[in-house]
Amino acid sequence: MAIKDKSKIRIGKYMPYFYAGASLDFNLIHIDREFAQANGLTDIILQGMCTMGLTAKHIIENDHPSKMKTFKVRFLHPVLPGDELNFESEINDAEIDVEVTNQNGNRVLRGKATIR
């Protein structure tokens, strides 16, 4: 039987800067508003890998991290500072389907993980 799990996180105003420092991803579209806008974005956007990392955290919680065998995601919509992200996952045996939506109901990420 499928087990469902939900969690919610608000992306703080400075999260792209904090994640840049923690992850070494200093691509300017994440930290420089003028640069992001000059390259066709409405504002700085959160690193996709940050959204993926938060999704992995939702899946693993406090379990052993080796339980995650594979993890594949598609980034569907930009995540902006101030967004509220809703994580919803469904476990079927060794497979987990996960979806992340923002406060406007836009799907920002869809993914699948397998666990051992």
Place this chain on the structure above:
Amino acid sequence: MSTDNIIGKKYEADYEISFEKIKEFVEVMGDKNPHYTDREFVKSLDGGHPFAPPTFAAIYCQPALKNLYFDSEFSKLVPRLVHGEQEYNFGYPARAGDLIHTTAEVVEHFNKTNRSGKVNQIIEIMTTSINQNDKLVCTATYRLVIRGK
């Protein structure tokens, strides 16, 4: 437009995982899993060092990817780059103290028209990361989108 001149480009680099970097990373992520931060707890499990979270792979792959991003052909594309898809296959766990060697190679580069009629470029990069004992830690596929104007 030539779209195949970056296929086959390959870079490699080492990254040594420190416990301090793991702690910084999980603090930013708000992750309180003791496997990452509690030395004594992890020692009681198997005598080893704390674990890195799975998506810490973004960090130990970064030095190899950075070499690629700074390549003269590739760097022109970076300002309009966004992440489209990401896939990880995890093998041996990555832990504090590990020396990870990563190879990154461009395997695909083609044009694709999106729903609004813009022509984007799709670039796929594959990475392979092994630890100091030659154990496979992670393989990854980065699918990047270079947004058309």
